[in-house]
Amino acid sequence: MLSAEGIHHAYGRVAVLEDVDLSLAAGEVVGLGGPSGSGKSTLGRLLAGRLSPSAGRICLDGAPLPGTAPRRPAPVQYAPQVPELAVDPFWTVGRILDNGGTPDPLALAALGVAPAWHDRRPVELSGGELARVSLARLFHPALRVLICDEVTAQLDALEQATLLDRLTALTRNRRIGLLIISHNAALRARYCDRSQVLG
Numbered sequence: 160m161l162s163a164e165g166i167h168h169a170y171g172r173v174a175v176l177e178d179v180d181l182s183l184a185a186g187e188v189v190g191l192g193g194p195s196g197s198g199k200s201t202l203g204r205l206l207a208g209r210l211s212p213s214a215g216r217i218c219l220d221g222a223p224l225p226g227t228a229p230r231r232p233a234p235v236q237y238a239p240q241v242p243e244l245a246v247d248p249f250w251t252v253g254r255i256l257d258n259g260g261t262p263d264p265l266a267l268a269a270l271g272v273a274p275a276w277h278d279r280r281p282v283e284l285s286g287g288e289l290a291r292v293s294l295a296r297l298f299h300p301a302l303r304v305l306i307c308d309e310v311t312a313q314l315d316a317l318e319q320a321t322l323l324d325r326l327t328a329l330t331r332n333r334r335i336g337l338l339i340i341s342h343n344a345a346l347r348a349r350y351c352d353r354s355q356v357l358g
């Protein structure tokens with residue numbers, strides 16, 4: 160489904176990724192590990208079309224990734240480590256969830272997003288609750304691949320397990336490919352079908 164072949168990326172003259180391949184099938188959960196600075200987030204952003212590679216091909220179903228268009232949710236979504244960076248702090252949860260299309264009620268329920276939160280603002284949620292909201296808003300009908308970049312790194316062990324149990328059940332059930340970027344090898348071994356390590 161999603162494939163990256165021969166990916167090179169440099170920031171200016173500094174090469175970060177050299178000849179990296181990665182593939183992700185429908186419903187598969189793949190881990191991406193590696194030391195700090197090895198290029199995990201860069202690869203995640205490339206796969207979601209947020210950056211263009213210096214060289215190499217990234218395809219969804221054999222065709223180059225479609226360009227992004229206003230108000231049309233992209234089939235490959237990237238969730239950053241810090242949910243506060245992904246949501247407007249002045250918006251209510253209801254407005255955050257509506258952004259880019261009507262939220263999927265089954266995804267909201269599966270991720271444990273409570274209707275009672277809809278009138279609150281991000282600062283009025285716990286870290287785990289905000290992480291769920293920022294992921295739930297990405298589950299639109301066209302979603303094919305979700306890239307989660309250390310999304311549980313700020314959560315305690317119980318909240319981390321709850322979120323990843325719910326998230327992996329949802330993506331497997333929907334046949335959405337899930338890339339879990341994490342430096343935590345034990346976490347990747349527990350939740351991923353296989354892992355790839357950079358650096």
Ligand SMILES: Nc1ncnc2c1ncn2[C@@H]1O[C@H](COP(=O)(O)OP(=O)(O)OP(=O)(O)O)[C@@H](O)[C@H]1O
Nearest residue numbers: 170171175193194195196197198199200201202342
């Ligand atoms: N926009 C940018 N401009 C210049 N250099 C950058 C930029 N973004 C990242 N880098 C550099 O690219 C390298 C890889 O960064 P990246 O964030 O992809 O690594 P990472 O493996 O995700 O690291 P971490 O685990 O610490 O989050 C780092 O040396 C970083 O400083």
